[in-house]
Amino acid sequence: MSDPVNSIAEWLRTIFSNWGLSEGLITVILAVLGVVILAAFVLIIDIMLVWIERKIVARFQDRFGPNRVGPFGIIQPIADVIKLLIKEDIMPNGADKFIFNIAPIIALAAVLLLWAVVPFAPTIIGADINVAVLYVVAIGSIGTLAIIMAGWASNNKYALLGAFRTVALMIAYEVPMLIALLVPVLLARSMGMQTIVAAQSTWYIFVVPLAAVILFISSIAELGRTPFDISEAESEIVAGFHIEYTGMKFGLFYAGELLHALTVSALISTLFLGGWRGPFVDQVPILGPVYLFIKSFLVYYLIMWIRYSFPRVRIDQMLGFNWKFLTPLALFLLIVVAILDKLLVGTSQAVYVLVMLGANLVIVWATVLILRAYARVERKRIGEERPVAISPDTESSELVGQE
Amino acid sequence: MTVLQVIFLITAVVTLGGAVMVVTARNLIHAALWLILTLFGVAVLYGLLNATFFTVIQVVIYIGAIAILMIFAIMLTRRVKQEAGSSVNKGWWLAGLMSLVLFTALVWMFSTWSGFQTTLPVMPANVDTIKVLGTALVSPNGYVIPFEIASVLLMAALIGAVVVAWERKS
Amino acid sequence: MISLSYFLVFAAALFCIGLYGVLARKNAIAILMGIELMLNAVIINLIAFWRFRSPEMIAGQAFAVIVFAVAAAEVAVGLALFISIYRRRNTIAADEIDLLKW
Numbered sequence: 001m002s003d004p005v006n007s008i009a010e011w012l013r014t015i016f017s018n019w020g021l022s023e024g025l026i027t028v029i030l031a032v033l034g035v036v037i038l039a040a041f042v043l044i045i046d047i048m049l050v051w052i053e054r055k056i057v058a059r060f061q062d063r064f065g066p067n068r069v070g071p072f073g074i075i076q077p078i079a080d081v082i083k084l085l086i087k088e089d090i091m092p093n094g095a096d097k098f099i100f101n102i103a104p105i106i107a108l109a110a111v112l113l114l115w116a117v118v119p120f121a122p123t124i125i126g127a128d129i130n131v132a133v134l135y136v137v138a139i140g141s142i143g144t145l146a147i148i149m150a151g152w153a154s155n156n157k158y159a160l161l162g163a164f165r166t167v168a169l170m171i172a173y174e175v176p177m178l179i180a181l182l183v184p185v186l187l188a189r190s191m192g193m194q195t196i197v198a199a200q201s202t203w204y205i206f207v208v209p210l211a212a213v214i215l216f217i218s219s220i221a222e223l224g225r226t227p228f229d230i231s232e233a234e235s236e237i238v239a240g241f242h243i244e245y246t247g248m249k250f251g252l253f254y255a256g257e258l259l260h261a262l263t264v265s266a267l268i269s270t271l272f273l274g275g276w277r278g279p280f281v282d283q284v285p286i287l288g289p290v291y292l293f294i295k296s297f298l299v300y301y302l303i304m305w306i307r308y309s310f311p312r313v314r315i316d317q318m319l320g321f322n323w324k325f326l327t328p329l330a331l332f333l334l335i336v337v338a339i340l341d342k343l344l345v346g347t348s349q350a351v352y353v354l355v356m357l358g359a360n361l362v363i364v365w366a367t368v369l370i371l372r373a374y375a376r377v378e379r380k381r382i383g384e385e386r387p388v389a390i391s392p393d394t395e396s397s398e399l400v401g402q403e
Numbered sequence: 404m405t406v407l408q409v410i411f412l413i414t415a416v417v418t419l420g421g422a423v424m425v426v427t428a429r430n431l432i433h434a435a436l437w438l439i440l441t442l443f444g445v446a447v448l449y450g451l452l453n454a455t456f457f458t459v460i461q462v463v464i465y466i467g468a469i470a471i472l473m474i475f476a477i478m479l480t481r482r483v484k485q486e487a488g489s490s491v492n493k494g495w496w497l498a499g500l501m502s503l504v505l506f507t508a509l510v511w512m513f514s515t516w517s518g519f520q521t522t523l524p525v526m527p528a529n530v531d532t533i534k535v536l537g538t539a540l541v542s543p544n545g546y547v548i549p550f551e552i553a554s555v556l557l558m559a560a561l562i563g564a565v566v567v568a569w570e571r572k573s
Numbered sequence: 574m575i576s577l578s579y580f581l582v583f584a585a586a587l588f589c590i591g592l593y594g595v596l597a598r599k600n601a602i603a604i605l606m607g608i609e610l611m612l613n614a615v616i617i618n619l620i621a622f623w624r625f626r627s628p629e630m631i632a633g634q635a636f637a638v639i640v641f642a643v644a645a646a647e648v649a650v651g652l653a654l655f656i657s658i659y660r661r662r663n664t665i666a667a668d669e670i671d672l673l674k675w
Contacts, residue, residue: 024406096432099436129455130455130531130533131455131456134459134463135459138459138463139462140467141462141466141468141471142462142466142467144467145439145466148471148474149436152432152474164475167471167474171468171471171472174467405575407575408574408575411579415579415583418583419586419587419590422587422590422591423590425590425594425610426591426597426606426610431602434603438606438609438610441613442609442613445617448580448583448617449617452620452621453624454623454634454637456634457616457620457634457637460641464641464645465609465644469644469645469648472648472649472652473602473605473606473648473652475652476602476656479656480602480655480659490599490603491597491598492598492667492668494597497596498592498593498596498597501592501593501596502590502592502596503589505589505592506586506589509585509588509589510582510585513581513582513585514578518577519576519577519581520576520577520578521576521625521626522575522625523575524624524625524628526628527628527629532631532634535631536631536634539635540635540638549635550638550639553642553643554642556643556646557642557645557646559646560645560646560647560649560650563649563653564650564652564653565653567650567653567654568653568657570660
């Protein structure tokens with residue numbers, strides 16, 4: 001029983017063929033079964049995520065968090081779901097009914113679809129397609145679409161503003177994300193997730209840490225989490241695109257958002273932290289999912305840590321940060337990695353990793369130097385323009401004397 | 404009817420229905436959403452043709468970028484007056500007639516061609532199409548010049564779009 | 574058995590629907606959507622010919638990539654033009670944009 005999932009599949013296959021079903025039908029049934037099980041598994045984790053997120057944010061804010069329902073408040077998410085289900089379902093005036101209703105479904109489905117290419121173990125993966133990395137980007141754009149549909153169909157100015165902001169944000173941050181995704185693809189010579197994981201005898205975070213950081217930042221932007229949560233910015237546009245949603249429709253957005261964070265963590269773990277790799281995984285493949293989820297939750301914790309520690313940035317700062325800093329840096333990194341990869345053909349693994357790591361650190365160091373110089377100039381500029389506080393009864397001659 | 408045919412027919416009907424809605428829907432946002440459905444249908448057809456790369460690229464470029472940009476542009480250029488008037492111009496019946504004539508002519512022309520009923524050949528085994536495509540696009544014996552020209556075109560479009568849409572403060 | 578004719582007829586239909594959109598619609602963005610449909614029909618043809626006639630060669634796919642690039646460039650410039658026109662004339666109805674210079 002080294003590989004329970006495939007053994008169960010084989011067992012079911014023999015049962016079905018004993019029933020006299022045709023080969024094609026059995027394959028279809030098993031595929032549907034696999035999809036249902038994977039989706040259900042992920043959604044159950046999603047319910048637990050509500051509790052985890054609330055408990056951890058409470059710790060960050062020096063509170064206890066949910067602690068009334070069940071031990072440590074662990075049944076709280078179930079209570080939340082019941083509450084959401086029995087709430088009144090409100091349809092705003094002038095809303096586009098069909099689009100309004102379908103948007104939350106697409107939002108959650110887009111996140112669930114991503115799990116199709118996450119490799120859980122050497123033999124357990126939804127679909128090992130050879131364009132998996134591009135698939136991730138493609139599904140991400142469907143998520144954007146859901147947000148636009150929700151924002152537009154709500155017939156609400158705040159919702160529309162939120163949708164607008166999301167489009168500006170997502171289209172912008174997709175560029176560095178795609179470039180950062182290309183780096184592991186370049187190193188593994190493949191866009192298939194299993195090949196990328198198999199190629200990581202040294203985790204890619206130790207080979208190209210900068211790419212991992214760029215992917216991490218742009219993924220947080222793609223998630224729309226603080227410090228990039230301008231699409232729902234509570235203090236500016238109330239709740240953004242989901243302002244008009246109530247009950248379980250809001251619940252779907254909420255669940256989708258939480259699950260998206262874990263999904264992104266799983267993808268980052270797969271691409272940079274070795275996915276299911278870990279000790280003894282070759283003998284016992286079932287350890288693969290365990291390692292994957294440990295790594296994913298570590299990344300998820302990092303995302304939460306950032307979310308609850310940083311304030312929101314302004315939209316112009318955010319787009320400026322992307323176009324003036326992240327995109328050029330990612331492009332430069334990609335070029336450097338490509339050239340080094342070509343130069344280092346035939347060298348040993350250790351030399352390869354060390355040179356790559358060194359190059360990354362040099363780029364980081366140079367970036368920090370440039371940023372410091374820029375910050376010094378900027379500080380000087382702002383320092384000169386600083387307005388002088390004038391009290392109404394101050395004489396103008398005194399003001400001249402001060403400066 | 405094989406499974407492939409059934410999938411093709413369902414997809415084709417949905418896609419063409421979506422396409423008709425794109426050109427007839429009065430509400431432009433609805434037209435854009437129908438366009439997205441149509442593009443999805445086309446993506447599925449690429450999948451049927453064993454071109455998975457294009458399935459994914461279709462979603463990334465057409466749905467993720469082009470359709471969303473269009474929705475963005477529609478929202479930026481909305482006018483209440485526009486929704487009231489007719490969404491088609493005076494000669495729309497002529498346009499419809501021309502399209503029908505063209506369709507008939509195309510199908511008639513195809514049907515006289517000997518290769519019209521070509522059946523599906525087996526995919527050559529052990530060939531990674533993506534790898535072959537990637538190599539072909541950048542090899543001097545392949546398509547490196549069209550590829551480079553396309554990248555120059557994209558660069559020009561990028562700069563051109565910024566210049567054209569730039570709001571000059573006067 | 575599925576044959577090339579399926580895809581050719583489908584692409585022809587999609588192309589003609591797109592053509593109707595280009596010729597009949599008033600709104601410039603709707604016209605652009607029609608053009609997108611036509612380009613998609615072209616790509617389907619390219620890929621169908623690749624798959625049915627010469628799956629061992631890559632020419633069809635290579636040209637489809639170029640068409641994708643052209644479509645993206647066209648939309649970027651087209652939408653920028655429409656937004657610019659809208660700012661000056663407050664309309665993007667194709668039959669109201671009738672001056673060469675303003």
